[in-house]
Amino acid sequence: MAAYKHFLVDTPAPFVAHVQINRPQKLNAFYEEMWLELKEVFDTLSLSSDVRAIILSGAGDRAFTSGLDVQAASQQGVLQQEAGKSNDVARKAVGIKRHVQEFQDCISSVEKCEKPVICVMHGITFGLGLDISTCADIRICSKDVKFAVKEVDIGLAADIGTLSRLPKVVGAFSWVKDVSLSARIFGGEEALRVGFVSYVLDNKAAALNKALELANLLAEKSPIAVQGTKELLNHARDNKLADSLRYTGVWNSAAIQTSDVERAMLSGLKKTKPRFEKL
Template sequence: MAGEDSPPACQYFNLTYPLPFVAHVEINRPQKLNAFTEAVWRELPRLFSYLSTSPSTRAIILSGAGPKAFTTGLDVQSFSEHSILNPSSQSPQFDPARTAQQMRRHVDEFQNAITSIEKCEKPVIAVLHGWCLGLGIDISVCADVRICAKDTRFAVKEVDIGLAADIGTLSRLPKVVGNGSWIKDVCLSARQFGAEEAESVGFVSWVGSHGGKDEVIQEALRWAELVVSKSPVAVQGTKEILNWSWNRSVEDGLKYTSVWNSAALQTNDVMEATKAGMQKRKPIFAKL
């Protein structure tokens, strides 16, 4: 039987701990440029649900295996063969209304799987390199921080396969970037854009100087190591309040912060952080 802090078995994701309390999740389908089939995305929420509550995890690095891609998005061949989307597989009793219900449930399940990254209690930094297309944008806008290699190429590709992006990009990207003209430019045209452009509009917060994945992983490790040195109570609370306040008024955000901190301020972490500062030492925080 799996232990209390044992991760779920995954075929398409690697999970390692390169530093104490720092989890590295790697999309592991490099031979297909980390493209997602249904089997891949079904593993994702189980893994992030585990990491969300794991006392051994305080920050998460999310990257793609191999040198060529974070992910190229949906595995189009697998997607095109799906029974719900393939009219030739429909029964003689085909009913558009009932098929629409099946499609809606399928899309909702897919959306919820990717949203598990956003809902994860621990901060997630997306490490982007090579190709980051379609679903790669959906995934990255769920992360708390995005950094990328100099050679990263992005595109919101869904219109090229006859779809409006439906897994989160059209809802989250406008909040992440805040430039409506640029967002419609890239979403309506499916054109590629590079790391420099992504940084200029605020989609990513850091771009490597040399190109390639290794440099960006090292930057992610530096950031994650800094985050896990902080109080896990404070870090979790900060992420929770920022996410909760995303679509709400300042007044609502202040009220929620007051309620949240009425409990969080009772933590021993405040005293430990204060003492460590006075004694000029690193604070030691208990597992959450």
């Protein structure tokens, strides 16, 4: 695996990649260089034939991520970058919009990754931590997790993805407004109750073990089937039923011709474990 400045990437099992946000001394808080590198990591893994499932976690014992590095943002953020370029409000607004769009695109790379992403959260998981985790396909947390949609506490509406994705993830709009308007902290059991996470484990190590168990299970299956299922589920979430059915038909008119179908069926008859070609 390639070496990165702000992320640790290794292969704990065949066809499984583990990505760790690696700035534990700052509670894995993000600044611009980090979210640009996050996109580089996930764009690379998305196209790697050696990867079929990805685990995303935070290094250290205290936090998945505390969110945006507010100190760095106050010194080198978009307002500072746009200062002095123009006194025209509209032109400043265009520059800020472009910055936000780039930021959104970097975080969305987790969602757009062709491979399923399992997000493991522990400790502090504020702000950007929710933006990132709502892009993941499966979410797991430890009992010590502290979630918060924190942006209103710094005078902003969350703008990198949580307000767009969280209502679709949990489907309980009253609860989404509750946590988003108040910025209150909530824990793993509440997250499990509303469907934000699939599992709550005793500690980070147990949560990572559960993620690896799931990732191994996904990596053993046909990559054509798994990646197709992710694509079709995401399309169904964002489109009308009729459009989704039509898209599924077109998608599978190609996918059904894969040799993986025959291999999977024969292995079921013979009670053997199928092996699938790299994709």
